[in-house]
Amino acid sequence: MSLVQRKKIIIIIDAWSGGKYLIPAFQSLGYFCLHVQSPFVLPVFDTDNQLAAARSDRHVVHDGHLGGLLETLSGYQVQAVLPGSESGVQLADQLSAALGLGFANGLAHSPARRDKHAMQAAIAEAGLASIEQCLVDDLATLHSWLAKHNRWPVVLKPRQSAGTDGVAICHTREQAEAAFAAIVAKQDLFGQQNLSALCQAYVAGEEYVVNGVACDGRYFFTDLWHSGKRQCAGAPVYETQSLRYCHDAEFEALTAYTAAVCRALDIRNGPFHAEVMLTDNGPVLIEIAARIAGGADPYVIEQCLGHSQVSKLVQAVVRPAAFLREQVRPPDCPAHRHAAYIFMISPHRGVVQDTPEADFIAIDGVISVHYHYARGDIQAPTLDLISAPGVVIALAADAARLKATVAEVRMAEAAFYRTHLIAQA
Numbered sequence: 001m002s003l004v005q006r007k008k009i010i011i012i013i014d015a016w017s018g019g020k021y022l023i024p025a026f027q028s029l030g031y032f033c034l035h036v037q038s039p040f041v042l043p044v045f046d047t048d049n050q051l052a053a054a055r056s057d058r059h060v061v062h063d064g065h066l067g068g069l070l071e072t073l074s075g076y077q078v079q080a081v082l083p084g085s086e087s088g089v090q091l092a093d094q095l096s097a098a099l100g101l102g103f104a105n106g107l108a109h110s111p112a113r114r115d116k117h118a119m120q121a122a123i124a125e126a127g128l129a130s131i132e133q134c135l136v137d138d139l140a141t142l143h144s145w146l147a148k149h150n151r152w153p154v155v156l157k158p159r160q161s162a163g164t165d166g167v168a169i170c171h172t173r174e175q176a177e178a179a180f181a182a183i184v185a186k187q188d189l190f191g192q193q194n195l196s197a198l199c200q201a202y203v204a205g206e207e208y209v210v211n212g213v214a215c216d217g218r219y220f221f222t223d224l225w226h227s228g229k230r231q232c233a234g235a236p237v238y239e240t241q242s243l244r245y246c247h248d249a250e251f252e253a254l255t256a257y258t259a260a261v262c263r264a265l266d267i268r269n270g271p272f273h274a275e276v277m278l279t280d281n282g283p284v285l286i287e288i289a290a291r292i293a294g295g296a297d298p299y300v301i302e303q304c305l306g307h308s309q310v311s312k313l314v315q316a317v318v319r320p321a322a323f324l325r326e327q328v329r330p331p332d333c334p335a336h337r338h339a340a341y342i343f344m345i346s347p348h349r350g351v352v353q354d355t356p357e358a359d360f361i362a363i364d365g366v367i368s369v370h371y372h373y374a375r376g377d378i379q380a381p382t383l384d385l386i387s388a389p390g391v392v393i394a395l396a397a398d399a400a401r402l403k404a405t406v407a408e409v410r411m412a413e414a415a416f417y418r419t420h421l422i423a424q425a
Contacts, residue, residue: 005032006077007030007031007032007077008031008077008078008079009031009032009033009034009057009076009077009078009079010022010026010031010032010033010034010078010079010080010082010317011033011034011035011036011073011078011080011081011082011095012026012033012034012035012036012052012056012081012082012083012084012088013035013036013037013038013062013081013082013083013084013087013088013091013092013095014036014037014038014045014049014052014083014084014085014087014088015035015048015052015055015056015084015085016045016048016049016052016084016085017045017048017084017085017292017294017295018084018085018292018293018294018295018296018309018310019083019084019085019088019291019292019294020048020051020052020084021292021298021310022082022084022292022310022313022314023035023052023055023056024055025310025311025313025314026314026317026318027055027057029314029318031079031318032057032058033055033056033057034056034057034058034059034060034073034076035052035053035055035056035058035059035060036060036061036062036069036088036091037049037052037053037059037060037061037062038062038087038088038091038190039061039062039063039064039191040087040190040191042087042189042190042191042386044372044386045085052084060072062091066091066094066095066098069095070095070098070099073095073099078099078101079101079103079317079318080096080101080103080317081095081096081099081101081104082270082271082313082317083270083290083291083292084291084292085291085292085294086114086162086189086190086289086291086294087190088291089110089113089114089289089290089291090110090111090113090114092270093105093106093107093110093113094107094110102269103215103269103270103316103317103320104268104269104270105266105267105268105269105270105290106266106268108266109122109265109266112265113265113267113288113289113290114160115159115160116157116159116160116198116287117133117135117159117198119265119285119287119288120133120200120285122264122265123261123264123265123285125264126260126263126264128257128260128261128264128285129257129281129282129283129284129285130284130285131200131201131203131284131285131286132149132200132201133198133199133200133201134149134198134199134200135159135196135197135198135199136156136180136196136197136198136199137184137195137196137197139177139180142176142177142180142199143173145199146173146176146199149201151201151202152170152171152172152202153169153170153171153202154169154170154176154199154200154201154202155167155168155169155170155199155200155201155202156168156170156176156179156180156183156197156198156199156200157183157197157198157200158183158188158194158197158198159188159194159196159197159198160188160190160192161188161189161190161194162189162190162289162294164235164236164237164238164384164385164386165188165189165384165385165386166179166182166183166186166188166194166197166384167235167236167384168182168235169202169231169235169236176199179197180197180199183197184196184197189386203277203279203284203286204277204279205277205278205279205280205284206226206250206277206278207226207227207229207275207276207277207278207286208224208225208226208227208244208250208254208275208276208277208278209224209225209227209241209273209274209275209276209293210224210254210255210258210273210274210275210276211223211224211225211271211272211273211274211293211296211309212255212258212271212272212309212312213270213271213272213309213312213313213316213323214262214267214268214269214270214271214272214316215269215316215320215323215324215327216268216269216320216324217263217268218323218324218327219255219258219259219262219327220312220316220323220326220327221255221258222301222305222307222308222309222312223243223293223296223301223305223308223309224243224244224245224248224251224254224255225241225242225243225244225341226241226242226244227240227241227275228240228241228242230345232345232381232382232383233381233383235383235384237343237345237382237383237384237385237388238341238343238385238388239342239343239345240340240341240342240343240406241340241341241343242338242339242340242402243300243301243304243338243339243340245336250278253278253282253283254276254278254283257276257282257283257285258272258274258276258283258285258288261274261285261288262288265288265290267288267290269316270290270291270313270316271290271291271292271293271309271313272288272289272290272291273288273289273291273292273293273294274287274288274289275287275288292309292310292313293309295341295385295391296308296309297368297393298310298311299367299368300339300367300368300393300395301339303337303339303395304336304337304339304395305336337395337396337397338395338396338397338398338399338401338402339393339394339395339396339402340393340394340402340405340406341391341392341393342391342392342393342394342406342409342410343385343388343390343391344371344382344388344389344390344391344392344413345382345388345413346379346380346381346382346387346388346389346417346421347381347382347417348381348417348421348423349378349379349380349381349423349424350378350379350417350421350422350423350424351376351377351378351379351421351422351424352373352374352375352376352377352378352379352420352421353375353419353420353421353422354375354420355371355373355374355375355420356369356371356390356412356413356416356420357369357371359412359415359416360392360409360412360413363394363405363408363409363412364401364405364408365394365395365396365401365402365404365405366392366393366394366405366409367393367394367395368392368393369390369391369392369393370390370391370392371389371390372389372390373389373390378424379421392409394406394409
């Protein structure tokens with residue numbers, strides 16, 4: 001038996017991390033989903049890529065040549081092209097433009113939606129709060145900018161990476177030199193050699209993640225998180241992210257600023273994931289990505305808010321009129337549960353003797369445990385988000401119970417490192 005149809009299809013590029021939920025979300029509504037794999041797959045996403053290949057109705061490996069990919073797609077009617085992760089953002093822009101799709105963001109600001117230097121320059125040009133910065137490709141330029149800036153600490157980072165890869169907070173000229181050398185000596189997470197580094201002023205405040213979906217230049221803010229971080233070997237490492245609600249004092253300022261950032265970068269259609277510092281003078285963008293939030297679990301947001309970034313993105317693509325009607329109404333804020341992502345932080349390199357899932361899931365309030373290693377594996381120390389060995393997700397009826405759950409998770413984690421992670425030189 002064969003099936004012949006003229007349905008429009010959804011193309012998803014690199015449906016990894018949080019993007020892995022997109023294929024089944026569209027398929028549940030009867031859409032044919034074609035998955036495009038970028039030429040380079042980060043090893044940590046191998047499993048997600050295999051899952052996307054298995055789930056999708058067709059899996060295509062992109063060789064880097066747009067013309068060949070367009071020829072492969074020539075027999076399809078395409079409704080939307082969506083990035084599933086950071087590596088798919090610019091290809092999604094290029095394909096959407098080449099196919100003449102309406103649900104798209106255009107090419108004019110496409111580089112600034114990936115390159116952190118161009119990103120900050122674009123929002124500064126739009127009159128928005130931004131970070132003082134310098135693009136550094138040699139030590140002389142670094143020394144000159146540090147002397148002119150004359151304030152410590154400073155932050156060095158790659159221009160187009162993700163997951164806090166290579167981010168260093170530096171308190172001395174020697175630390176800045178070492179961070180620059182480390183960045184340009186390696187590739188970013190997506191296999192591109194770092195030819196330069198971005199040096200920025202350090203911005204103090206409370207850090208937030210602001211997620212949402214755009215449709216025809218209108219914005220629905222799906223979820224907002226307060227980020228707790230600690231310093232590990234001079235790098236900022238995520239400890240927790242705690243869900244915030246529309247009645248919280250910071251919600252309006254953060255979402256209004258993020259909407260202005262989206263307009264400055266011409267993010268008019270599709271998902272966005274922003275990291276924003278709330279300073280004494282107001283919000284300041286750290287960076288924004290025109291994609292679904294990485295590592296997010298839509299189950300948690302649906303449980304707490306009745307929607308998620310995934311469900312609102314599907315609605316924006318499939319039923320834009322309904323999305324726009326709902327966008328003008330503020331989200332309801334009934335009595336709600338509290339939620340947190342708790343990121344594991346490995347203190348040292350070691351051999352995994354046993355895994356901690358059973359200990360974590362036994363804690364009251366823990367609903368999900370994702371540990372990345374198996375017995376006998378070598379677990380690396382945590383220096384960024386990618387090297388976090390796992391994440392625990394918790395839900396609780398109130399803030400006090402959630403705080404207690406987080407504390408219990410940290411106690412169980414410390415016990416795991418003492419007894420089941422044998423240090424290795």
